[in-house]
Amino acid sequence: MxxxxxxxxxxxxxxxxxxxxxxxxxxxxxxxxxxxxxxxxxxxxxxxxxxxxxxxxxxxxxxxxxxxxxxxxxxxxxxxxxxxxxxxxxxxxxxxxxxxxxxxxxxxxVLSERMKLRVHVHRQAPGGGELKLLDTEVLNDAVMAKGTLSRMAEFEVTCSDDLVTTYKADGIIVATPTGSTAYSLAANGPILFPTMRGVILTPICPHMLTQRPIVLPDDRTLNIRLAPESEVYLTLDGQTGLQLQPGDRVQIKQSQNRVLLVxxxxxxxxxxxxxxxxxxxx
Missing domain, CATH: 3.40.50.10330 (Probable inorganic polyphosphate/atp-NAD kinase; domain 1)
Structure with missing residues (x-):
């Protein structure tokens, strides 16, 4: 094109x-x-x-x-x-x-068209079901990282209803191609050309050395559920964030919006x- x-x-x-x-x-x-x-x-x-x-x-x-x-x-x-x-x-x-x-x-x-990710946070309601706490977009990444306690967090990750794995790690980064040169790169994630279509899933200091960063299709939906006794903070593009609770589900998928850079x-x-x-x- x-x-x-x-x-x-x-x-x-x-x-x-x-x-x-x-x-x-x-x-x-x-x-x-x-x-x-x-x-x-x-x-x-x-x-x-x-x-x-x-x-x-x-x-x-x-x-x-x-x-x-x-x-x-x-x-x-x-x-x-x-x-x-x-x-x-x-x-x-x-x-x-x-x-x-x-x-x-x-x-x-000339314009460079950059994809964004849409991030939803769902929390179990006291009477059953889920409450949507957050609906926002990121250009670089969404980062779920452990809080002040030193023990590892635990994340169950599914990709369009298929189980990926349960990560025991200091955290997880979900990044766009634009965000591949940000925190994900520091965590040994791959560099993607910024106009490519794809989503990077990068564990932060995983307990299993075989759990490596992976690039997923941009038409899939990621669901990341926080296991019990995990203290995790969600950070969006390094600028805003939310304290997560055990059982919270973070849903991440491609946004239909784009950022246009000259x-x-x-x-x-x-x-x-x-x-x-x-x-x-x-």
Whole structure:
């Protein structure tokens, strides 16, 4: 299929890293420069999430994940500008911000479509049945990891009603291809090309060394049930979370929503991997 080009925007929303003075200063300068180009500028995050044709992110990968979260599935393209070192998601360096913006305005910018996961948490109701406690989406991963106690947790995992196994481990990571270079990679998970279709199931420090990371089809539904006497916290994209209780069932499946990232015209994904992971260096 030919690459999808980014529609020329009429309005640009700006989301910047709130704790960074440099990002705030850059946001103010960018707002003036965008207005000078005849576009509407939206600096309020919620307004940008509702109305912007393009979202300009100034920060790092965490700021971009935050922007994707507040978009809540609305397919507005995101142009990620890193304010420090190169990110896996924020591909454009600050020095090339306006060059990248003009590339979008020329109608030649290409979009990278990234899958998301939909996460439900079900809890047994006192009178029987289940209550749905959570219904949300993640771009990178959902992580179930043990709490303050040192003993391992226990997770029964099924994939579209087929039993996978019961993991005894410090935790489990369910990641998208985009999230394959995040926590899953640190737990010895595989790197997937970010536009691939698939879901990664990575145990964290499993008791059985033969329980290795596995890549599953994206049309399957995972159900992960927490065994009794397991203290586990669910973390979503490293930003929000929920304390789980024994017997809780976490259901994870592909979301129909996508995150659209504007690709840098100057670096491809393998260039990002070489730079971030220092491939080829001794």
């Amino acid at each position: 030919p690459p999808t080009t980014c529609p020329v925007p009429r309005s640009v929303g700006i989301v910047h890293k709130q704790s960074s003075r440099a990002a705030a200063a850059c946001a103010a300068e960018a707002a003036a420069a965008i207005a000078a180009r005849g576009l509407t500028v939206l600096v309020d995050e919620q307004e940008a999430a509702r109305r912007a044709d393009l979202v300009l992110v100034l920060g790092g990968d965490g700021t971009l994940i935050h922007a994707a979260r507040i978009l809540a599935g609305r397919p507005a393209p995101i142009l990620g500008v890193n304010m420090g070192s190169l990110g896996f998601l924020t591909e454009v360096p600050q020095a090339e911000l306006y060059q990248a913006l003009d590339h979008v305005l020329s109608g030649q910018a 690709q840098s015209p100057r670096i491809d994904y393998f260039g990002i991997l070489r730079t971030k992971l220092r491939w080829g260096e001794r």
